[in-house]
Amino acid sequence: MPRRTAADDGQPRLATIRDVAQHAGVSVATVSRILSGTYPSAPSTRAKVMRAVSELDYVANAHARGLAGVRPKSVAIVVNSVISPHYAHVAQGVQEEAAREGRLCIVGTTGGDPERELATIGLMRQEQAEAVIRVGNIVADDAYRERMASIARALARAGSQLVLCGRPPLGPDVPAIGVEYDNTAGAHAITSHLLSAGHRRILCLGRRSGYTTPDSRIAGYRAALAAHRVPHDPGLEVDGTMERGEGYRMMRERLDRGSGPRDFTAVFASNDLIAAGVRDVLRERGLRIPDDVSLVGFDDLPPAADIDLTTVHVPHEELGRIAVRLALRGETPGAAQRVLLGTHIVVRDSVRRLRGV
């Protein structure tokens, strides 16, 4: 069924909601109501409006025209994976703030592939996204800094602002905004919580040297030990990535290797997913939390509440909201800015107070 479009008619102007209303012989409010689908309407009126929508190719041009006659602007966030609760919650904050500011929100996913990241950011730039927000854990070496600086400058030339979320800043000459949260202070606080409960041998799972997020969390763990004058035993730090399966693997290997009594009374997992994997192993072995082993995590994301995990709350949504707010403020492009959000402990039921403390 061929339909005339505004372009076919040789009209240079794109159809607006007013054109649809006029074409259908109803009010603009009626068209708006029917398009939003949230109110009841007479079938005959709806049919008239939808016919006008089709004939004027209103939907087709919805973006170019914008619903109020103005092309809607957008903000973009680029994540490795939407399935990661941290990324999803930051993206949720971006979406909420974008909506509040009358912007569309698009999420680009890279699957962790740097070439896809470049191409995806290129797409956002072409889309004229006002802000491109990049989240997540990386190796902040020179190659990364040079790469992100190129991206920041390319975006700035197109009038788009790069925001780095949960990543270290690129330096004062790069037009990028940084929004971070305090990994080190959070890890310091939660480790101190274990130390105050009398734990001295605290297994630390999820070390990954060179990666910004685990590095800064483990720095907090070590600083807390030092502050409590507890000797640092590198043998208690275990390498692994921040996934549930890795938490399972690290804990299983540790328990399998011990022939005598356990050499730790508590576990600091560098995120909640690792903690959930640790819990899976402990349950399989009949070990109770916190009676046999105390356990803490980091992030306060699902599944922390469901497994009664004492952990560090990270303001995920707030990171996304602030990223949008800073980018849209449109302050001097090129002036590097940095915002550091606080973190705090959420006490649940996974830490046991040792006797005599």
Added chain:
Amino acid sequence: MPRRTAADDGQPRLATIRDVAQHAGVSVATVSRILSGTYPSAPSTRAKVMRAVSELDYVANAHARGLAGVRPKSVAIVVNSVISPHYAHVAQGVQEEAAREGRLCIVGTTGGDPERELATIGLMRQEQAEAVIRVGNIVADDAYRERMASIARALARAGSQLVLCGRPPLGPDVPAIGVEYDNTAGAHAITSHLLSAGHRRILCLGRRSGYTTPDSRIAGYRAALAAHRVPHDPGLEVDGTMERGEGYRMMRERLDRGSGPRDFTAVFASNDLIAAGVRDVLRERGLRIPDDVSLVGFDDLPPAADIDLTTVHVPHEELGRIAVRLALRGETPGAAQRVLLGTHIVVRDSVRRLRGV
């Protein structure tokens, strides 16, 4: 710091990876390695390459040009919220399949606002996304059907394929593909699981008349009761949306209102989030699962595993992967297709066998 761009030089052709290699005096493989950031490289080589990248404005044109000299194609998925585990897992499947097919993946978020949906899909169309995938629970009334039909036709005119995921089909004359999963069979199976364990009074939480997803799940619940010749008591069906807080509210109100013994022995929550909210109330009241109350959910998403919930597994990622595969196959546009994926029970530890069964 001003930088020359390909366009400033009056060059009509966009810089390719070969131009960057030539400009820097290195091989294409070296540029690729350095851009991907995954291999070590000499600082001097890296500096030369990054200078060439900047001077040729390679990043800026990354999308328009594409990394292999071809503009990368994309597939898009439009969701109400990325924070919903169901949407996030479907989007993950879309991302994986898009990557496998060499496509970028963008996720549009609407926050549930129909005008944002229109504008977002308009943006995807302008981006020439090959597929636009729309997921989720809706009221499938005539207004919705007409609206989606307009969108499907507008996308088809631009060479883009609409795929509806977990939504009923629009009819044979609308150029949309439908990928669904079997809500009714899943609810029938899990209700039968409770009935087989001897439960007869099964509270059903999360009814929402007119909405496709809860409607089809409750249809399965009722069909299972009928198949087991258990009388259907509408007083056991409770209205509410599919959120954790709603699960909490529905269960609390039910327990508060009962003065005598509980009028149910088991709860069928129409999704896992409701089940998690139910569990929160039961724990507060000192009621044990499954000893005091049996509980089942639907979705097999976080937090089901962590709360030991017997539930219905939905192939979320597979829905996304199949949506992409069908759309890219590029079969006769206009030919309506429909795919129905199976669901199955995952038995954990939330159902008690009643005595005498």
